Amino acid sequence: MGHHTFDADRADDLERPDRYRYLSAEELLWALDLDGAATVADLGSGTGFYTDDVATHAETVYAVDIQEAMHEYYRAKGLPESVELVTSGVEELPFETDQLDAAFSTMTYHEFASDEAIAEVNRVLAPGSRLVIADWAATGEGESGPPLSERYTAEDAVEMLRSHGFSIGHEAVRPETFFLVVTV
Template identity: 60%
Template sequence: MGFHTFDAEQAERLERPDRYRWVSAEELIGPLVSAGLDVVADLGSGTGFYTDSVAPHVETVYGVDVQAEMHDLYREKGVPENVDLVASDVADLPFADDELDGAVSTMTYHEFASDASIAELARTIRSGGLLVVFDWTADGDGEHGPPVDERFAAADAVEALEAAGFEVVSESTRTETFGVVARAP
């Protein structure tokens, strides 16, 4: 399961407003705003579709993507002043211990889900900080997003996060996606 990286040659699909059908800006931003987070990483930021939604609500967003091509496309579109682009794998983030107040992942958990990545998030997100994850669910029919066999269920994400010491605040499964909000250890 997992580790499907989005094809950068199809990046224009990442800018379609119908993506909000699967994860709205409000449900992504809500936990960040209510927790008063200032420094957040967007894991698998791609062309910045969701990063742009987060940026007005925090002091700094690190747009983290393993594909430099995605950052190039984001720069062409225009990057908000409070967004810093970081080329990195989630398993090897260039942040100090407890540097982040939180992190978000929209439709990218399946690309990085591993014990090493989750341990790296536990290291870089300050104790009590939030991790907000929305991704394609293995319980979906697979008509949208990656193939079902490359997805995880909410229960898989919860189990992996709790094993790393995260405290799950909420979880939900919808038609094609799941959402998990967790506090860092």
């Protein structure tokens, strides 16, 4: 499967408001169900498009991306006060065990999906915490996003998450994407 990263030279493409047709800011915030004191991680934050939407609803949002070029773009765009940049892969997150109140991944699950990464996310989320995933579906037509061969089905994602101790609270399959809300 995939495990590629988005080309940082195309970072401007991540700032287009039409991305909300796949996941609205309101839907993401509903799924995260944050209080203002939450500590959250955006896994695969890129330019911070969705990070910005969450930043005013949490005390701290860690924008986690493996590409320093994406952080440079985000810095140039302007960081909200509550956002801290973290350059890391999801397999080795630099957080304490049970440190996070929530985490989310918007169109990046296919880039890091592995047993190591999912176990690591479970480690850093506090018991009862939510993980929200919206990603390109292997059942889609490929109108946007990565090639179909690099995508996962919702069923594959659910199976992997369950095998690492997550409980599925909400699952939706859409024409090009899937949307999951799970808890530790």
